[in-house]
Amino acid sequence: MPMRLFNIVYITILCLFSTFVIGQTLEILPPKNITTVQVFNPQKNDNTAIIRLGSNEYLLFLFDDLEAGYKRYNYKIEHRNADWSESNIFESEYVVGLNNDYVRTYKNSFNTYKKFTNYQIQFPNKDMNVKLGGNYLLKVYTTNEDQPIFTKRFAVYQGNVDVGMKSSRYINPTYKDINQRIQTVISSGSQNLTETPDGGKLFIMKNNNWNEHIADINPDFTRSNQLTYNNVEWTFEGGGEYNWFDTKNLDVPGLTTERNFRKDSVYHTVLRVDFPKYNLPYDDYGDVNGNFYIRNNRFGNEYLAASEADYSWVYFALDAFEDQNGLYEPYVVGAFNNWEISPQSKLKYNPVSKLWENEYFLKQGYYNYQYVVVNTKNKRVEPSYVSGSFWQTENLYQGLFYYRPWGGRYDILMGYGEVNTRN
CATH class of the missing domain: 2.60.40 (Immunoglobulin-like)
Structure with missing residues (x-):
């Protein structure tokens, strides 16, 4: 893959696991108890984390704490330059109102096997807004803002060009x-x-x-x-169209699901085995461009599903993968894991099943995902090695x-x- 393809390819594997760094840590991935981190635009019903300044648009930041029960989570925002470096301007230059607040909207799970608490932040809100277009970083923390639990990127544009x-x-x-x-x-x-x-x-x-x-x-x-x-x-x-699976109904397997079952009071979802598609003709089927939507078949409403959708262990499997004697390492990525290249997203070879496998604990909904590889020699991510690349995609x-x-x-x-x- 030539250097001109991306300015920096997947930011050199997210700086070799778990954090994305420009000078200082930018994206901090959440701990294991914090899951299903979303940035959602209700007006567009999509996951584009970009809104226009001074409009009626707003974003919802959602996340679950699997350690069920209320905790006081605080948050603030930081202005960033185009390259996501710190702009080092005063908060009064870009913030309207407060720039430290706590998450006021939360709800404990209801009618689910896995207990959790769902938290939601609306931005902007009556207490916090911005006066400048730019890149912004949301930091969620408990007591020390310099030690955030996780961070999330979003942007606000002025609309004068x-x-x-x-x-x-x-x-x-x-x-x-x-x-x-x-x-x-x-x-x-x-x-x-x-x-x-x-x-x-x-x-x-x-x-x-x-x-x-x-x-x-x-x-x-x-x-x-x-x-x-x-x-x-x-x-x-x-690239190719994204793979997908649907867990809105955990009692009946979806089209790409082999089977669902419940064990130890937790749901399990075994997906059908995937195969490389680079040597196949283009396959046209609908996707949501790598995103995911939390849904439950009982509710079409996103807000109800936030607290009433259950969790399931989802098992991924890839067959006929050629690692070229260890040159390529496969990972499963999508918006559901922030496209992270990390030990958690890496597939491991199972000598019994002869498949490359991984599992994630995911909330009910509709998910897109893809398999990418890391070239162990040059440390670059190659997103089309498994899926192939087609101009029709x-x-x-x-x-x-x-x-x-x-x-x-x-x-x-x-x-x-x-x-x-x-x-």
Whole structure:
């Protein structure tokens, strides 16, 4: 996989397990008792963690504590630059209201075998808002804000520039897996986009995955009110459609489920064995671009399912995987585990079943997932080694345009756009 594919490929394996680091720790993964961490936009019914400043949009941050019973969880937000480094500006420059509060909305599980407590944070709310567009980090902690339980990224854009995006098929016989090209035009009716050399920064990510992206992109054509990014090298692997499973009903197996059963008062879900698809024709079936939705067949309502959906051990299995004598290590990833490359997401070979296996304790719902590999020599993630890469694959690409005005001390997220490869 060539270096140009991603600015940094999956951030060099999330800095080799569990945390993503830029100068200081950015993304902190939760401990084992904290599960099902979501950022959800109720207005769009999706997991895009980006809203417009001054609009009626808001985000819900949800998580479960498997150590059931109320705990006082606190939270705050931090402003970040385009590269997610600390902006080091005063809280009064970007916060409206409080910047330390506790989670006020919680509910104990009801009618479930596994007991837990669900917590929800709405942002913005009557006590906390922001006045600047930009990248933000939510930190959840108990007593010490410098020792968060976990962190989560989101962004707020100002909307004073338009981000127009177009996707097209890309053909290069040398790199057959790179087959989706993204072109972007940034337009503004008021902001001079060229008054500051290199003041503008374009960030393009795929399917709400902050780790799969292109950054540090230079425009090919510039005007004072328009920047055009048209370089043929700004391309992505199309990949394959995501695998999926459905556990909304734990009494009846779904189409991709081998069987469900209950043991020791806990549900278990055995998925059908998956196979590599890189040597097969493109298979067109619907997915949700790697995301997941918490649902229970008794409730179509997300809010009721948050406390009344049960948990199940979900067993993944991959057959016919070629590790090339240890050169490639397989992992199962998706939004459900924040696409983390870690010991927990790594598949292990079972000499009895002759399958590569893993298991996760997951809440009822609809889930997408994929198998990726890590090249043990160069430490890079190769997302298409198992699934293959096809130009027909439906993907969502999202463009975030940041700008630092002349004399500015931090990056402002000016605009946001997106394009679906099927549009």
